[in-house]
Amino acid sequence: MGNLNFIDRFLFFLNAIFALLLFISCFVPQIPVAHFAYFSVLGLTVPLLVLFNLLFLSYWLLKGKRQLWLSAIVLGLGFFCLGNFFRFKLAEEEVREADLGIMSYNVRGFNKYDLLNDPLADERIMEFISLEAPDVLCIQEFSRIKDRELKKMYPFKFITAHKSNEKKSIQAIYSKYDIINSGSLDFPDTGNNAIFADIVVNKDTLRIYNLHLESHRIIPSVSRLSNEPKGRLLKRLGKSFAKQGAQAQLVQKHMNAAPYRKIVCGDFNNTQFSNVYKVIKGNMNDSFSEQGTGYGRTFNFRYYPVRIDFILVDEALEITAHKNFDIKLSDHFPVMASIKMDSK
Numbered sequence: 001m002g003n004l005n006f007i008d009r010f011l012f013f014l015n016a017i018f019a020l021l022l023f024i025s026c027f028v029p030q031i032p033v034a035h036f037a038y039f040s041v042l043g044l045t046v047p048l049l050v051l052f053n054l055l056f057l058s059y060w061l062l063k064g065k066r067q068l069w070l071s072a073i074v075l076g077l078g079f080f081c082l083g084n085f086f087r088f089k090l091a092e093e094e095v096r097e098a099d100l101g102i103m104s105y106n107v108r109g110f111n112k113y114d115l116l117n118d119p120l121a122d123e124r125i126m127e128f129i130s131l132e133a134p135d136v137l138c139i140q141e142f143s144r145i146k147d148r149e150l151k152k153m154y155p156f157k158f159i160t161a162h163k164s165n166e167k168k169s170i171q172a173i174y175s176k177y178d179i180i181n182s183g184s185l186d187f188p189d190t191g192n193n194a195i196f197a198d199i200v201v202n203k204d205t206l207r208i209y210n211l212h213l214e215s216h217r218i219i220p221s222v223s224r225l226s227n228e229p230k231g232r233l234l235k236r237l238g239k240s241f242a243k244q245g246a247q248a249q250l251v252q253k254h255m256n257a258a259p260y261r262k263i264v265c266g267d268f269n270n271t272q273f274s275n276v277y278k279v280i281k282g283n284m285n286d287s288f289s290e291q292g293t294g295y296g297r298t299f300n301f302r303y304y305p306v307r308i309d310f311i312l313v314d315e316a317l318e319i320t321a322h323k324n325f326d327i328k329l330s331d332h333f334p335v336m337a338s339i340k341m342d343s344k
Contacts, residue, residue: 004065012067015056019074022049026081029278033245040241041234043273046082047295047305050075082273087293095132095321095338100201103134104265104311105334106212109143121329122146128327129153134336135176136199138210138265142172150174158182158197171210171266173197180205185254187247190214194251198260201341207258211251211266213276214243244270248279255282261314263339267332268308280312287311287337291322298324298333311337 004012025042033040042049053071060068095101111121118124126149129137133153142159151157154174161184168191173182181198194211216237255262264284270276272286288296288307295305309332313319318340325334 004067008063008065008067011056011059012070015053015060015067015070018049018052018056019070021045022053022074022078025049025273026078028273029082029275031275033241033248033275040244040270040274040276041237043271043275044306046078046271046273050078053078083289087288087296095323095336099320099338099340100136100206101132101134101336101338102136102138102208102263102265102311103129103132103334103336104138104140104210104267104309105129106140106267106309106330106332107143108141108330108332110146111329112143112145115331116329118329124327125329126150128325128329128334132325132336135201136208136263137172137174138208139172139174140169140210140212140267140332142170144170156199158195160184160193160195167191169193169212169215171195171212173208173210175199175208177201185250187214187243187250190243190247192247194247194266196254196258204341205260207255207260207262209251209255209262209264209266211264211268211280213247213267213269214240215269216240240269241276244268244274244276245279248276252279252282255280261316263314263317264310264312266310268310271306271308272310277310283315284312285315285319287313287319287322288324288335290319291337292324294324296324296335298335300328300331300333309333309335311335313337313339317341 025046028039028043031039053075057068057071107125108115110125126146154176156175156179158179159172160170171193177199179197179199183196185194187193192212192214194209196207196209198205198207268277296307297305298309299306319337320340321338323336
């Protein structure tokens, strides 16, 4: 560093900080959330850390300085450990009618509480679902106000059961195929939950999970986050990450006992760079990683691509297509995948 001027020395100091944070992020998926909940915050920042390291790499490359190797090595390690959060693909495959189409969508109660400035949001969501017509529909933050309409499209369903005085997030699974068994995982001490349904498709039984893991209760706005005291924000995130870790363990244990091939849908409230995602995914395939394109963002956080909604598919099944929909009718964007059922 002896040949660097003061500005370059300062920039390299900043470079080292962002490189160190990305390096630590590489190990976040391996760290149990229950013991190191605060480390999980780094998983949310991976796209930003990658961007800054790319900028520093470009800067040193243009100046012909060997300092470029710091970010180059860390970015290489990040790609190897975390994978790529951006998929280079010219176009998405079309969801094929011959395959099983499954959609996951957090509808935020069909805008029942007018959180979205669109009085027709609920009707537009229903029009969208009717147009795409997935064979299986997994909804998080469901509201029964649309149950009657959905029953016209789906003869089979399972919805979270709860007492009227409980403030619980409701999940729902609607299916064009027969549901022969269903149940709830009943997460303790939370308003979130997960449900499952066993459906019969062409004489083959699949277990479908619909998850809504612990919420962070974050308003998707950089300005609103910057105004919140950082100590209080980190404490709240730490608690919610710890709960997510416990919930992921419950889901994993339940899935390990399942007698059928599995498909997991849901709002994880965490990214693909987290231990929570790693625990639940196991050996399953991520439909976006297999067939998606671009950033695959699923949460409407302004100016920041966050993917927290997933469709995970048993490795014995073939994912033939994945699609992200850019419709702003909730704080989440729906995702859909098609799965070839004759794979063994």
